[in-house]
Amino acid sequence: MSLVEVEKVIIVEGKSDKKKVLHVLAEQIEIICTNGTISLSKMDELIDELYLKDVYILVDSDDAGDRLRKQFKREFPEASHLYIDKTYREVATAPDQHIASVLLSANIDVNAKYL
Template sequence: MIKQVIVVEGKSDIARVGMAVDADMIATGGFALTKKTVEKIRYAYEKRGIIILTDPDGPGERIRQRLSRLFPKALHAFVPKSEASTADDVGIEDASPEAIRKALSTLRILYQEDSGLFSSSDLFAAGLSGEADSSEKRARVGAALGIGYGNAKQFVKRLNHYGITREEWDRALQMCREDG
């Protein structure tokens, strides 16, 4: 059983995550968090800690950002969009139990201070910006690092705010090169 409470967007997400792991969960009900839901999350945050696991899409990212402001020491798990998509939908409810377990095995905390370790030149040198397939490469490296996808600017911010080390960066790049 996972000690922390997993915060997801909806009831379908709860059902899917429940197929993958034994954990308590709270659904946000979307971006319009009610006061009652925020209080439930706050109680879990203070007593057991929370893991934010939102959909890998725009609305999911906005919910993650809002929850991060409210609960700055929350842990974050990311399921890559490629592993949480069907032909007409993107969401945790579309992820396989294996993809969810993998995301929950690579938890990150969002640091309020920028480490300054990475810059856009690091992305350019690694082919993660400025090339036709850079977006695809960022998605693979983001999945390997457990920080999700972002455009080049967002990706640098995630590298610097999720505590990624140079060693982790090098390993993720090497792994993605080996995978094609």
């Protein structure tokens, strides 16, 4: 019996968030941008596409991020939620070391120089 490798996916709000996360990663992970909002039909497509993958939600610690997070919790409860410290508010502006520690806490490989 062969083992199927589970792919990891991180969902972020914007391109600057994606760039920040890619900067600290040490493993190949798909990163999907919602561009701040996501329609119900797009959410359904995502859920179908991401079935059997490890999905992580990493959004800003602000009102828009909270709304998006609530939508994912409601529509895609299997996803794991990663949180940045509220003092940084945005994924894109949080220090690399903070993003790395958040990702590492979810067993996602990060570049050791950010630890």
